Amino acid sequence: xxxxxxxxxxxxxxxxxxxxxxxxxxxxxxxxxxxxxxxxxxxxxxxxxxxxxxxxxxxxxxxxxxxxxxxxxxxxxxxxxxxxxxxxxxxxxxxxxxxxxxxxxxxxxxxxxxxxxxxxxxxxxxxxxxxxxxxxxxxxxxxxxxxxxxxxxxxxxxxxxxxxxxxxxxxxxxxxxxxxxxxxxxxxxxxxxxxxxxxxxxxxxxxxxxxxxxxxxxxxxxxxxxxxxxxxxxxxxxxxxxxxxxxxxxxxxxxxxxxxxxxxxxxxxxxxxxxxxxxxxxxxxxxxxxxxxxxxxxxxxxxxxxxxxxxxxxxxxxxxxxxxxxxxxxxxxxxxxxxxxxxxxxxxxxxxxxxxxxxxxxxxxxxxxxxxxxxxxxxxxxxxxxxxxxxxxxxxxxxxxxxxxxxxxxxxxxxxxxxxxxxxxxxxxxxxxxxxxxxxxxxxxxxxxxxxxxxxxxxxxxxxxxxxxxxxxxxxxxxxxxxxxxxxxxxxxxxxxxxxxxxxxxxxxxxxxxxxxxxxxxxxxxxxxxxxxxxxxxxxxxxxxxxxxxxxxxxx
Amino acid sequence: xxxxxxxxxxxxxxxxxxxxxxxxxxxxxxxxxxxxxxxxxxxxxxxxxxxxxxxxxxxxxxxxxxxxxxxxxxxxxxxxxxxxxxxxxxxxxxxxxxxxxxxxxxxxxxxxxxxxxxxxxxxxxxxxxxxxxxxxxxxxxxxxxxxxxxxxxxxxxxxxxxxxxxxxxxxxxxxxxxxxxxxxxxxxxxxx
Numbered sequence: 001x002x003x004x005x006x007x008x009x010x011x012x013x014x015x016x017x018x019x020x021x022x023x024x025x026x027x028x029x030x031x032x033x034x035x036x037x038x039x040x041x042x043x044x045x046x047x048x049x050x051x052x053x054x055x056x057x058x059x060x061x062x063x064x065x066x067x068x069x070x071x072x073x074x075x076x077x078x079x080x081x082x083x084x085x086x087x088x089x090x091x092x093x094x095x096x097x098x099x100x101x102x103x104x105x106x107x108x109x110x111x112x113x114x115x116x117x118x119x120x121x122x123x124x125x126x127x128x129x130x131x132x133x134x135x136x137x138x139x140x141x142x143x144x145x146x147x148x149x150x151x152x153x154x155x156x157x158x159x160x161x162x163x164x165x166x167x168x169x170x171x172x173x174x175x176x177x178x179x180x181x182x183x184x185x186x187x188x189x190x191x192x193x194x195x196x197x198x199x200x201x202x203x204x205x206x207x208x209x210x211x212x213x214x215x216x217x218x219x220x221x222x223x224x225x226x227x228x229x230x231x232x233x234x235x236x237x238x239x240x241x242x243x244x245x246x247x248x249x250x251x252x253x254x255x256x257x258x259x260x261x262x263x264x265x266x267x268x269x270x271x272x273x274x275x276x277x278x279x280x281x282x283x284x285x286x287x288x289x290x291x292x293x294x295x296x297x298x299x300x301x302x303x304x305x306x307x308x309x310x311x312x313x314x315x316x317x318x319x320x321x322x323x324x325x326x327x328x329x330x331x332x333x334x335x336x337x338x339x340x341x342x343x344x345x346x347x348x349x350x351x352x353x354x355x356x357x358x359x360x361x362x363x364x365x366x367x368x369x370x371x372x373x374x375x376x377x378x379x380x381x382x383x384x385x386x387x388x389x390x391x392x393x394x395x396x397x398x399x400x401x402x403x404x405x406x407x408x409x410x411x412x413x414x415x416x417x418x419x420x421x422x423x424x425x426x427x428x429x430x431x432x433x434x435x436x437x438x439x440x441x442x443x444x445x446x447x448x449x450x451x452x453x454x455x456x457x458x459x460x461x462x463x464x465x466x467x468x469x470x471x472x473x474x475x476x477x478x479x480x481x482x483x484x485x486x487x488x489x490x491x492x493x494x495x496x497x498x499x500x501x502x503x504x505x506x507x508x509x510x511x512x513x514x515x516x517x518x519x520x521x522x523x524x525x526x527x528x529x530x531x532x533x534x535x536x537x538x539x540x541x542x543x544x545x546x547x548x549x550x551x552x553x554x555x556x
Numbered sequence: 557x558x559x560x561x562x563x564x565x566x567x568x569x570x571x572x573x574x575x576x577x578x579x580x581x582x583x584x585x586x587x588x589x590x591x592x593x594x595x596x597x598x599x600x601x602x603x604x605x606x607x608x609x610x611x612x613x614x615x616x617x618x619x620x621x622x623x624x625x626x627x628x629x630x631x632x633x634x635x636x637x638x639x640x641x642x643x644x645x646x647x648x649x650x651x652x653x654x655x656x657x658x659x660x661x662x663x664x665x666x667x668x669x670x671x672x673x674x675x676x677x678x679x680x681x682x683x684x685x686x687x688x689x690x691x692x693x694x695x696x697x698x699x700x701x702x703x704x705x706x707x708x709x710x711x712x713x714x715x716x717x718x719x720x721x722x723x724x725x726x727x728x729x730x731x732x733x734x735x736x737x738x739x740x741x742x743x744x745x746x747x748x
Contacts, residue, residue, distance in 0.1 A: 002724050009722075048569050052562030069563040076567060122635045131575050138574040139567075165562045172570050177578060184582045191593040191611075194586035199634055200598060202606040204614040205621065205734055211634035212609050214596040219582045223574075236636050239677025241611040242596060247719035304674060306641075306648035311662040313687065315670035319648060320638045322676050323625075323683045326723040348638035348677050448642040470640035555644055 003297050006251075006328040011289065014255045015262060015282075022266020028174035029149040029167065030271050041174065042166060049165035056160035059502035062150055063495055065164035066143060070110055070491075073139055077132040078106040090125035091198030092213070097123060100479035107483040109136035111490035112144060112229060112372055114343050114465035115482060117474045119235030121213035126196060133231060134220050141227025141260075142171035144374030147494045148264055151378055152271035154501030155402060157509055161501070171374075175260075176227055183256055184222040190252070191245040194218040217243055225256035228372040230343030230465040237345045238333075239322050250325045250346060254336055261340045261370035264377045274402065276520035281380060284529050288369040289339050292359050296331035299356040305555045317356075320348025331356055338363030341372030343465025350443070350452065350468040354555065357468070358548035361455055364462035366536040367421065372463060375490075378497050385414040385500065387524070387531040391517055402519065403512050404504040413503075417496040421461055422539045424485045428457035429543065437477035443470035447554065451547035456482065461489035599731070608731050609633070613680045616734065620699035622692050622711075624730045625671055626655060627679035639675040648674070660695060686715040686726040689733065700741050710736060 031038020046053040052065060080087065081102045085095050097105075101117055108115045109132070120129065146167035153161045188194055193214050202210045213234070220233045221243055234240040244250050265285065269278020304317045321330045325346055333346030338360035349360060363369065368379035385401065389411050392399025399406040432438025432453045442449030452471040459466055460482040467473065473482070510516075518524060586594035597610040608614050613624040615631045624631075628639035641648050652673040662668040669688040689711045697704040714733050715726040 002722065006719075006722050048565060049562040050558075050565050052558040065559050065562070068559040069566065072560070072563040072567050076571075119635060119637070130579055131571065134579075135571055135575045139570050142570075165566050169566060169569065172574055177574055180578060181581065185585050188582065188586040188590055188594065191590070191597065193596050194583055194594045195596065196583065197595060200596065200606055202598070202608045202614075204608055205731075205738065206614075206616060206618060208615060210608060210612075210614055210631065212596060212598075212612055213634045213636075216579060216583065218586060219579050222582075234636055234678070236638055236678035239638065240636055241613075241678065241680055241682055242609075245593070245597075245611050247723060251719075251722075303670065304648060305644040306646065307652055307670065307673070310649070310652050310673075311656065311664050311667045312652060312673055313667040313669050317643060318670050318674040318676075319641065319643065320675070320677050322678070322681050323671060323685060323725075323727045324681075324718040326719045327725075345677070348640055350640040351638065351643060353643050443640065444642065444645065448644075468640070469638070470642065551642070551644070 002326070003328045006326070007293055007297070007332060010251065010254050010332070014258050015286070017255070018259055018262035019266055021259065021263035023270060025145070025175055025263055025267040026270030029145065029170050029267065030153065041170070045166045045169040048169060053163055053165050057163050059150070059154065059161050059498050059505070062161050062164050063498055066147065066494070067491070069164065069168060070143060073136055074106050074110045077109060077136050078102060080132040081105060081128055084125045084128045087125065087127050089127035089130070089196065091196070094123060094125040100476040101474070104479035104483040107486050108465065109133050109229070109231060110140055111463050111486045112140040112227070112341065112375070113460065113463040113486045113490070114224070114229045114231030115460055115467065115486065116231055116465065117479055120232060121215070121234050126215055129220060129233060130216060134223060137223045137227050137229040137231065138172050138176055139168065141176055141223070141229060141373045142168045144372055145171035145175060145264065146374070147498065148268060148374035148377050149271065151381060151497055151501050152268050154498070154505050155404070156272045176223065179226050179260070180222045183226065183252065184218050186252060187218045187222060187249055190249045192218045192221065192249055193242050214242060221253070222256070224344060225253050225342065226260055228257070228261060228340045228342045230337060232344060236348070239320070239346060239348065241322070244322070244325065244346065247324055247326055250329055254333060257336045257342045257344070258340055258370055260373045261376050264374055265370070268377050272402065274520070280520060280525045281384070281528070284525050284532070285369045285380070287529065288366065288532070289335065292335045292339065292363060292369070293332060296335050296356050296359040297328065299353050299359070300331040302353055305353070308556055317351070317353050320351035322347070334360045335363060337466055338464055339369045340376065341367060341463045343459065345466050348469065349455070349466055350470040354548045354552040357451060357455070358544055360466065361458050361544070361548065362537060364458040364464050365425070365540045366532055367462045368532065368536070375463070375494065379493060381497055382414045382417050382493070383528060383532050383535065384519070385410060386418070386535060387528045388517060388519070390531065391527050397515065397517070400510060400516050403509045403516070405507055405510060410500045410503055413496045413500045417493050418535055420492050421489060424461040424489050425454070425457045425540070426543060428460070428481060428485055429454045432457070432481070437475070441472040441475060441478065447547055447551035451551060454543055454547050457485060460485040463490050599735070610729065610732065611682050613682050614731060616730070618699070619695050621734045621737065622684070622689055622696060622730055625681050625684055626651060626673065626675050628675040629679040631680065633680055636678040636680050638677045638679060659692065682729050682731060683727040684730055686711070686728055689715070689728045696737065700737070702741055710740070
């Protein structure tokens with residue numbers, strides 16, 4: 001009962017909030033020429049960006065600017081991390097970081113992944129946390145929203161898809177920053193720390209010394225959640241009492257995790273001018289979300305298997321859970337954080353019951369049931385292309401999406417983008433499961449160890465960032481391999497869909513007729529859902545059987 | 557080339573506004589309105605020494621105190637973490653057996669509450685369940701030479717529902733409870 005009420009309020013409430021936010025985001029990202037205030041902002045952002053800001057760009061130019069900006073993001077943050085021991089705002093005297101760790105961390109935060117092979121309070125200075133990592137949390141999320149706006153303009157049949165350096169400012173200054181300024185003060189009032197003072201030395205009641213790390217947590221946490229970043233200020237992320245002090249900060253954080261990904265669907269619908277189509281997509285995503293939540297909550301109600309036979313009172317699995325956050329948080333947060341590409345955790349995923357642990361993995365495999373800010377809807381666009389193509393073949397018509405003819409070229413690009421995700425996950429897992437790189441890093445051999453490696457590569461490729469943290473993933477091999485997987489898993493699924501749209505824009509658009517496949521009804525919704533299951537999930541079924549499912553059936 | 561120049565200019569602008577400006581605003585807001593929680597909810601004793609944080613568990617092993625949940629990082633608030641043990645891991649069984657005997661045993665009729673034998677996410681969970689606190693009342697009462705009912709009453713008074721109507725069980729802040737125990741009831745050494 002408790003579960004149903006909490007889930008209904010969080011999901012239902014956020015879905016309601018996402019509608020007006022989506023309308024606002026459509027205006028902010030794509031003001032058009034009729035809004036005087038929008039025009040003024042556009043002019044301002046063009047002035048800030050200077051020479052490269054021409055508003056009408058080809059899709060190739062748009063992507064080139066996007067990649068260049070991301071190179072700058074990577075380089076600047078790499079430099080700050082590499083020099084942190086010489087830079088200010090380091091009250092606790094954090095030292096130099098390992099070079100492969102710096103590469104992994106810069107790649108991780110540039111790609112909106114936030115996989116962390118370090119523990120924030122142990123390794124990072126406040127300057128690294130704020131100017132390198134938190135900065136990337138803003139601009140990597142803005143990159144995703146900009147890419148979706150460009151994609152939507154292309155589908156809408158505009159002359160050009162816009163200007164990246166203007167779009168990324170719109171997303172940073174008009175979307176993410178105002179949302180952070182609304183949410184962060186509430187987090188502060190609910191008791192979250194925000195200080196630049198270093199760690200404090202306490203003497204406990206029993207006379208022991210205790211070092212208590214703290215820092216500018218609230219600012220960091222807020223954009224971490226709103227931008228589907230997920231990287232924790234502290235090592236154990238949002239299970240840490242200073243990063244998640246109460247049930248209420250926890251509830252607000254869960255809303256912040258899915259709010260912008262939900263609003264992105266509406267933004268997409270507004271820009272292409274097809275809100276009914278967006279509603280169908282939103283409904284399919286919500287259906288998947290609810291199925292996953294139901295499964296996770298059910299599986300996690302069972303106690304920790306290792307306590308069987310001991311005189312321990314009956315309860316849900318409490319290993320890796322925090323009491324103040326309530327019993328629903330563990331499984332609900334696990335689903336939300338992996339349905340979106342957030343990756344923050346409200347419970348330790350490695351200690352989830354085996355089948356509960358399968359649910360977040362499935363979320364990362366699909367990576368489109370809301371997904372990351374901007375990129376989640378872009379991933380769903382790939383499934384839409386496939387669904388439209390398959391549906392067209394089935395009825396023997398030329399497949400059309402909103403009047404755009406989908407032909408072999410677009411289909412090849414879409415399948416390639418979906419295939420890359422599976423290849424990175426299964427290839428990486430296979431390589432590490434077969435070599436000492438992975439074998440020596442797992443917590444225990446067998447099915448659970450396999451799950452740890454599988455989860456790590458799923459998380460890297462889906463740009464998620466959560467992990468089965470019992471895995472010793474701080475080695476150079478994991479740093480470099482997951483660093484590369486994150487970069488490929490980020491940029492190919494942005495480049496290929498925009499190339500698809502570029503190809504569509506170059507063709508003459510057909511008038512929609514009664515013969516055109518409708519994308520605004522339940523039939524299309526079912527077709528899309530089936531496509532997601534067949535393409536997204538079945539690929540991974542054998543790996544699931546070797547990992548979490550094998551572990552479940554071997555439980556005592 | 558113009559791409560690089562534009563990218564650098566936008567990087568500078570976002571760094572100035574989203575990092576420096578935003579941090580300054582939230583920092584100023586927090587330090588002005590909620591300085592105590594903004595600095596980590598620290599608790600200071602009469603002598604001015606910091607004895608801990610309301611939000612951070614600390615180790616307790618003396619019988620006159622209520623004990624927190626086990627910690628995978630030995631209550632290290634400078635390097636927090638969970639056990640990350642898989643649910644069937646025998647280390648969880650061994651730890652539970654050890655803790656059951658440390659708590660003076662448990663039986664099928666009087667089982668130990670699960671939170672007392674499972675490590676939390678960050679290893680710093682400041683709370684235990686109401687049942688977990690009551691389970692320890694007899695030991696604390698004996699060590700302090702008072703009636704069990706007096707300890708139970710103090711525990712009940714401090715039990716809260718963390719999410720109001722949205723959470724089922726009640727929880728108790730361990731450090732807060734132990735500070736109250738010290739303030740209201742003399743420890744055995746001081747009473748003799």
